[in-house]
Amino acid sequence: MTLDYRQPDPYLLTAVFLLACGLFGLIRRRTLIGMLIAGELIFSAAALNFVAVNRFYVADPTVGQVFVLFIMGLAAAEVSLALSIIIGVYRNYRSIGARELSELQG
Numbered sequence: 001m002t003l004d005y006r007q008p009d010p011y012l013l014t015a016v017f018l019l020a021c022g023l024f025g026l027i028r029r030r031t032l033i034g035m036l037i038a039g040e041l042i043f044s045a046a047a048l049n050f051v052a053v054n055r056f057y058v059a060d061p062t063v064g065q066v067f068v069l070f071i072m073g074l075a076a077a078e079v080s081l082a083l084s085i086i087i088g089v090y091r092n093y094r095s096i097g098a099r100e101l102s103e104l105q106g
Contacts, residue, residue: 011052018045043075
């Protein structure tokens, strides 16, 4: 069986796999760093979807690439903010486990 790279199916299936891994990681990971990495997998799945749909279904090739650049910028901002929050939580609680942060609940 050979893959036909002129069809969007391999790319969309890869994006679904990345999304499933990201959702599984958000559910199963107990540390904040693991949850952050799982969130980045979800961002990667969204970016791959934009590029694949743009490549195969839209006439203008730059629209999907511009969306992916915005997603990359958003992901970089999210990582920097999340890491600074994680460092602050670690300084106060000496742990980055999500279950041990019960005092943060309103």
